[in-house]
Structures are given as structure tokens and as C-alpha cells.
Amino acid sequence: MVKSDFGYNSKVEGEVIVTRADxxxxxxxxxxxxxxxxxxxxxxxxxxxxxxxxxxxxRFGMEVMRFSPRQADxxxxxxxxxxxxAEVVRRIYDxxxxxxxxxxxxxxxxxxxxxxxxxxxxxxxxxxxxxxxISGCPPRPEALLDGMMLLQEKIRQEGGSLRRTxxxxxxxxxxxx
Amino acid sequence: xxxxxxxxRFPATQDxxxxxxxxxxxxxxxxxxxxxxxxxxQGFDLLADLCGLELQGRPVRFxxxxxxxxxxxxEYVRLHVDAVNDRVPSVSSLHPGAxxxxxxxxxxxxxxxxxxxxxxxxxxxxxxxxxxxxxxxxLAGIEVPxxxxxxxxxxxxxxxxxxxxxxxxxxxGGKLSEGEPSALDQSWTEEKPKA
Numbered sequence: 068m069v070k071s072d073f074g075y076n077s078k079v080e081g082e083v084i085v086t087r088a089d090x091x092x093x094x095x096x097x098x099x100x101x102x103x104x105x106x107x108x109x110x111x112x113x114x115x116x117x118x119x120x121x122x123x124x125x126r127f128g129m130e131v132m133r134f135s136p137r138q139a140d141x142x143x144x145x146x147x148x149x150x151x152x153a154e155v156v157r158r159i160y161d162x163x164x165x166x167x168x169x170x171x172x173x174x175x176x177x178x179x180x181x182x183x184x185x186x187x188x189x190x191x192x193x194x195x196x197x198x199x200x201i202s203g204c205p206p207r208p209e210a211l212l213d214g215m216m217l218l219q220e221k222i223r224q225e226g227g228s229l230r231r232t233x234x235x236x237x238x239x240x241x242x243x244x
Numbered sequence: 245x246x247x248x249x250x251x252x253r254f255p256a257t258q259d260x261x262x263x264x265x266x267x268x269x270x271x272x273x274x275x276x277x278x279x280x281x282x283x284x285x286q287g288f289d290l291l292a293d294l295c296g297l298e299l300q301g302r303p304v305r306f307x308x309x310x311x312x313x314x315x316x317x318x319e320y321v322r323l324h325v326d327a328v329n330d331r332v333p334s335v336s337s338l339h340p341g342a343x344x345x346x347x348x349x350x351x352x353x354x355x356x357x358x359x360x361x362x363x364x365x366x367x368x369x370x371x372x373x374x375x376x377x378x379x380x381x382x383l384a385g386i387e388v389p390x391x392x393x394x395x396x397x398x399x400x401x402x403x404x405x406x407x408x409x410x411x412x413x414x415x416x417g418g419k420l421s422e423g424e425p426s427a428l429d430q431s432w433t434e435e436k437p438k439a
Contacts, residue, residue, distance in 0.1 A: 150369070
């Protein structure tokens with residue numbers, strides 16, 4: 068690596084890195100996403116494979132799967148959401164502390180998929196705000212990892228507040244530093 | 245399987261000459277005695293299946309089919325019961341495994357199992373007002389309130405009919421089979437209301 072005055076120079080800056088608080092906070096958050104595996108159908112099997120040694124989700128700092136919503140900040144909805152289960156999904160989302168993100172994994176969670184019937188919610192975005200949609204039926208673990216890396220990219224670009232729109236309303240969470 | 249013993253002891257029982265296994269039509273009033281006799285005297289000790297069905301073109305709309313298996317003789321028997329006034333006696337007292345099957349038949353068809361120890365819905369939520377596997381229930385569903393009032397207030401979500409237009413089960417080639425009446429329901433889309 069060639070050192071130049073344009074990059075980081077410990078002699079000039081005195082071993083101090085100057086940056087914005089948002090950038091640091093986002094960097095920390097994006098590299099320690101704690102997912103809540105909301106496994107409801109066959110997508111959950113691929114989610115488990117993504118956590119296994121072959122695909123190894125821990126390469127991206129997301130291996131800490133927490134089955135308690137209070138200890139998680141990213142709900143991965145993996146599978147078919149029925150109307151009976153939709154109530155539970157929303158309650159678990161409500162129990163997660165801010166900031167929190169939702170990934171709709173697979174066709175069923177995104178749109179209801181092939182279940183166009185009286186019993187199936189036609190997309191989990193009807194009840195919770197979704198950040199990332201992953202296509203596939205079910206998506207392969209690589210697709211899940213790609214979606215999660217996209218979520219990391221989204222987290223890194225967030226401003227001083229978490230602003231999201233849900234069913235026409237804006238929900239805002241301020242970062243208290 | 246001693247069919248003669250069964251039909252002579254229960255005169256209302258009719259041998260339907262099933263092609264794959266012995267099949268009988270049993271009167272609802274005889275059902276418990278028939279199942280009990282098959283279990284205790286002929287060795288049919290396992291309830292393999294119990295399901296509801298809607299019978300079109302017959303005076304009694306709903307029926308129940310029970311499959312019993314003899315684990316000693318390696319033999320099945322099938323019992324048909326008509327649900328007169330949508331009611332059938334529960335066999336849960338004889339075969340505890342019938343409990344959830346009967347709850348499902350009640351949930352999907354509205355068949356009431358008299359004497360059932362826990363007659364609740366099992367698949368749909370408790371306040372759901374319809375029985376979805378009835379022939380007059382549209383595949384897409386009927387709008388009803390969301391199961392939880394507080395979640396419905398936050399999300400504004402309702403249980404809505406699912407969009408069929410362009411969906412994977414919508415047939416564009418007209419009627420595919422004479423023997424598949426349920427396929428008719430797939431002619432329903434947002435543009436063309438159900439007849």
C-alpha cells in the first residue's frame with residue numbers, strides 16, 4: 068500500500084479518525100445484525116442452511132440468531148404467513164426494540180406466493196414494513212445472503228433517523244446519542 | 245372381515261361393495277355401536293382417517309368417511325356416514341385419534357360431531373364465520389375482519405379475497421375436466437365476478 072497525504076496519515080491526524088456519528092453507528096449496526104428467524108414454512112430450511120457451515124452467514128456478522136424478539140433487530144419472515152399466524156407475526160414485530168428491520172424471504176412472505184386462497188395473507192408487507200424482498204420459492208441460501216448484504220448496504224446509508232413508510236404513514240425513530 | 249355379521253347385527257348397515265376395501269354405509273344412530281363392534285370383535289383397532297365430504301346431488305348434503313385398520317389382520321374397512329341435519333356422533337370416545345380429524349371436518353365443512361370433548365375450530369381462528377371447504381365458498385375467500393382487533397387497528401388490515409387474476413391456478417383454457425367440479429370456481433377473477 069502506497070502512503071499518500073490524501074489517505075489516512077497518522078502523522079497528520081495524530082492517530083485520531085474523524086467521522087460522523089451516523090456513519091459509525093451504521094457501520095456497527097450493519098456488521099452485527101441479529102436476526103430473528105421467523106420460520107413459517109420451507110424457506111426456513113434454506114434459512115437454516117444459510118446458518119450452517121457450507122454457506123456460513125457468520126461471514127457477514129449475522130450468525131447470532133435470536134429466537135426472542137427482544138434480543139433481535141432483524142426479523143427474517145421465512146415462509147407462508149396465514150391470517151391466523153399474521154397476528155402473531157405482528158405481535159413479535161412489536162416486541163422487537165428499535166431500530167429494527169424486516170426481510171421478506173421468498174415468494175410467500177413477499178406476495179402470498181402460490182397460495183391465493185382464503186387462508187393466506189397476500190404479502191407480509193400488509194402488516195409490517197418490509198425492507199428487503201427476496202425472490203425464490205424457496206430462495207437458495209446464496210439469495211438470502213445477497214438479500215442480507217443488501218440490507219447491510221441499506222443500513223449503512225441510513226441518515227440520523229430511521230424513517231420508513233408503512234401503508235401511507237411515515238414512522239420515524241430518532242437516534243439518541 | 246366378517247361383513248355378514250355386521251350387516252345382520254345392524255340392519256341399517258348397507259354393504260356398498262367397495263372395490264379396494266370392504267365399504268359400508270352406516271346409519272348415524274348405529275355409528276358408535278358399529279365402530280365399537282369392529283374394534284372389539286373384529287380387530288379394527290386403529291382409526292387411520294376420518295374426513296368430511298360434501299355430497300352434491302344427494303338429499304343429505306354432508307357426510308363423513310372413516311377408515312379403520314386392523315393391525316392384526318392387516319386389513320382396512322371404510323365406513324360412510326350421512327350427516328343428517330349436519331350432525332354425526334363423535335367417535336373420539338372410542339378412538340382418541342379422531343379428535344383432531346373431527347375438529348378439522350367441523351372447521352372446514354361445519355359438520356357438528358355430537359359428544360366431541362373439544363368442539364373448536366382447528367385450522368381457522370375461532371371467530372372465523374365460514375366453513376371454507378363447502379362448495380358454495382369461493383376459493384378466493386370472503387372478506388371478514390382481521391383476527392386481532394388491536395393489530396387490525398394499527399395495520400388497517402382485513403381478511404380479503406385473494407386476487408385470482410393471472411394467478412398460478414387460474415385456468416385460461418376453459419373447462420379442463422368433467423370430473424373435477426372444483427375447477428369451475430377458477431373462472432372467477434377480479435374482472436369477471438363469480439356467478
